[in-house]
Amino acid sequence: MEPTAHSQQEASTPSSTETAEDLALKLNAAVRDSNIKEVLKLLEEGADVNSKAESGWTPLQSAVQADEEELVRLLLGKGACPHARKDNGGTAFTEAAIVGNVNILELLLDCGLNINDHDDNGFTAFMEAAWYGNAEALKFLYSRGANVNLRREVSEEKAKLHKGGATALMDACREGHFSAVKLLVQEMGANLNIRDNKDRNALIHALKEGCCAKERYESAVSIGHFLLDCGVDVNGRDECGKTSLILAVEMRSPDLVRALLEKGEIDINDADEEGNTALMVAVEKNYYDIAKLLCEKGARTDVGELIAVANRNRAHNMARLLRQYNARFIPKTLNDWEPNSKRWRDQLKKLYKTYRPMIGKLKTFQYIQQRIQNTSQGGIYLGLHGGTEVAVKISCSTEGDKEKRFFEQCGNCEHLMKLFQFEKAKSYMYLCFPLWEKNLEEHLQEPEDQMDYKDVLRMIFQAVRELHSLGFAHQDLHPSDFFIDLGGKIYLADFDNKRKLIEGKKDLVNSDLEALSRLVLYVLTGGRKSLQQVSAEDLPADSPDYKEALDLVSSLVSHDERGLEGLSKHPYFWSKQTRFKFLKSIWNKIKDLPNRKAVFQASNATESFPYPWWTKEIDKDILNIMENPPEGKSFKYRNNVIDLLRIIRNLDEHPNIRISRRIGDHAEYFLKLFPALTIYVYNSLRQNPKYSHFADIQDPSL
Incomplete structure (x- = not known):
């Protein structure tokens, strides 16, 4: 027997004892239990296929998370929305990348999803696949056009906190997925040297995680060696200013330390934001073998409290090693110093107190907390050159030489940035400029x-x-x-x-x-x-x-x-008084001309006189006094620019105490009453070839 329309309607709506919310909770629970039979039953009873459970999870997203391909197909067939987002902006598609199921990814992608779509934290499906080391998902997404080098896109507020900006390669490095790292670099052309919003590259991500998690030590070492072989930039830093060498020391990996030093591109004496060098870290942690390697490679032993730290650790062998390389116990005091800059005071004081390897007379720290300006070619950093506060731009020598020549040309200019000093080290040019407080x-x-x-x-x-x-x-x-x-x-x-x-x-x-x-x-x-x-x-x-x-x-x-x-x-740019003097002066220049009207009748003039009824706008008592002076002849002012200029000149040249008491400052009164007059007169004169010289006026304040 066929169900009636009435019975169908009853089956598709919640019963009086169960609310839509109850059915939604049951549906999501059934999906999480992978109970297809119960899912079908609840849908027939009217449960919303796109209802949301805690944190915004839909049944489709839950089915994907459970890696239930059959259930995913069922829900899609029942109208589940593949575009629905959780509270964090994630979709079923990004969830499928976490699971790594290529069939589900393909199924969802065929529903019209954007392959580079991301959640609120900037994670794309490709990034999720890299984070979880899902190689097959990576291959599939890459084949369908996923952007390998896309940086994590975050909100403006998060970007200001230096969050986001990471790539899929950084994620794979961070999580220690060596096979995914090789796949991304060798087969997909991932860029090794992109930096996230904390200025960290892929090598820093790999080594930093190797420091924090012992179970990832081996994968971090393997990834580190692989990236070095592929030519990664070894001069990156983490958010605490630690170099790749310092991170390798913290990992207690002599092999990585040696490999980094053999690259010949790293400064063995570079330090983090606390002024700690790689050798200081090795001594602090009592890593004798690494400290010995660093000393043999020329690490400075005359900075930091090396002997004091070794003695505090009761590390007698370490102390003997350090003395062999001329380390001495020397108590050091640093005079207090106050910068001129108000804005950069705290950063400059920290730079002053912190150990940094000197570059000629320059002390600087190429580190995000010391960066004061971003440019398309890198950052501008704080520096101290011979004790003077400077802004430092770092360029490769060839490009730096060109920039130096240009800025030297600016030396005699009053408002172009001038070069203060420069230093060269290795293949870099350090251009130093007078420090500014803010940009416009x-x-x-x-x-x-x-x-x-x-x-x-x-x-x-x-x-x-x-x-x-x-x-x-x-x-x-x-x-x-x-x-x-x-x-x-x-x-x-x-x-x-x-x-x-x-x-x-x-x-x-x-x-x-x-x-x-x-x-x-x-x-x-x-x-x-x-x-x-x-x-x-x-x-x-x-x-x-x-x-x-x-x-x-x-x-x-x-x-x-x-x-x-x-x-x-x-x-x-004229001052108020200059504008008024200009208007006054024009009457004196034109009063003896046989045809005054011709002065304001330039053939290319585009504007008409803006005050054709100015006699009605001016104070009536003032006009009456000026037209009927106590001494002299009466004069009727007409509604044209010539007579307006005439009254301005006459009033100011022959002051009347009654008028002055009424209007106060003459310039203030006329310029406020006729604000468009100055530019009209100026342009009318300038556009008239015969009288353009009348517009030439020099404001003493310029």
């Missing part, structure tokens, strides 16, 4: 410590002019390229080496002008929007400089023929 982007995010925007833009304009005068266009003007020292002075730098020789190429200069227009908007809006998003619509219309700012931005965008030299004298 950082400064604008702190409204309690604002500079005058006009002063900021004056210095920015001069910096770009100076760069152009050296024959270079910057090509990547960004707030982070402008640095502010303790005195508030701004300097432009090009640490990303994107500058290009102008050599008559006007388009390169124009490109800088357009970038400068965006920078003007960014500064004038206080950095509230990103450089890419900010527009003229974001300018505050109630600003006394609103019209001048709009005109300045427009002039930059249109590649105005005045260029930066001329635009640096733009009315935006």
Whole structure:
């Protein structure tokens, strides 16, 4: 007998005694028990196939976790959503990679999933497969287009804490899956030297875990040797500043220590954030064989409290070894020192107190906690050169020589970053610059410590002019390229080496002008929007400089023929008093002309007089007094720009006590009442070839 429609409806809805939540809990429990019969029964009773249990697990995800392929197919057939996410953003697909079942991965991928999709912590299915050492899953995902070198993508908040950025190779190294590491490198071309957001590469991940977990010692050693044979960078560090050599010492692996030293690329005397060298660590842990190897290879014995530590450990053999290599018990005191920098004070004091191998007269630490700026070519680090606080950029010698020559050209420029000193060591160039407090982007995010925007833009304009005068266009003007020292002075730098020789190429200069227009908007809006998003619509219309700012931005965008030299004298930069004096002066220049109207009738003028009824806007009593002076002839002012300039000049040149009491400062009154007048008069004159010289005015404050 066929079921009726009524009986079908009853079967598909929960009974009065069982809620949808009850059925959901039962369904998830049945899935976790791999009870297909019970799963089918509950689905027939109306359980939601996409219901979620604790932490957001769906039945499909639970079936995948249980590695129940048949159950996965069943749930998909019943409408289970393969895109559903757990509370941590994970999907059935990432769960399948953890399990390593290729059939389930293929089944889910065929449902239209993005192979590089990730959870809230940035883990993709490929990364999960690497983390758990699932070689077959790795091969399958790679064959279907998984990105081998994808870095873990995390939220902005987590990135600020230096979380994320790891790759599948780092995961395999960390978890000690040697076969997966070889597969990733040899067959899939995994990049050995990508660094995560804590600046660690694959070698550091492998060695660090080998230090922490004894059961992974052998795999860590094997992975370490393999990566070294493949050419991994040996100069990486962990989040505590420990080098690969120090980590190998902590693992107590003489073979790895020897292999690292034989590469000839590592500084045996380099130290971590606490100032501990590899030899200090070996002595502290009483690893005699490693300490002996390090001493034989030339490790310094005149730094640290080596003898004191050996004596404290009652390690008499270690103390004798150290004395053989000229270690001495010398109590050392360090004078207190106070940096000039306020922002970098704590990091500089730590650098000052911590042992670091000197590079000529330079003491620096290429370590994330000492990094003050990121560039596309690496970081900028704090340093002390002969006791002077500096910012240090490290480059290979060839590239460093080119940068040095460029920065030396900036020596006579007032607002370009200058080279303070430099050092060379091995194949590296250490360029030292006067230390700054903040870059412009950082400064604008702190409204309690604002500079005058006009002063900021004056210095920015001069910096770009100076760069152009050296024959270079910057090509990547960004707030982070402008640095502010303790005195508030701004300097432009090009640490990303994107500058290009102008050599008559006007388009390169124009490109800088357009970038400068965006920078003007960014500064004038206080950095509230990103450089890419900010527009003229974001300018505050109630600003006394609103019209001048709009005109300045427009002039930059249109590649105005005045260029930066001329635009640096733009009315935006004029003081209030200079603007008023300018307006007053025009009447004196035109009053004796036979045809005054011609002055404001340039053929290419684009704007009409903004105050065609100005006599109705001005204070009526003031207008009456000026039109009917106590002494002299009456005069009727008309609604044109010439008469407006005339009344401004007459009022200021022949002050009236009644008017002054009524309006106060004349400049303040007229500029506030007619804010668009200055730029209108200026542009009208400038665009009139016959009278353009009337617009030439020099603000003493420039």
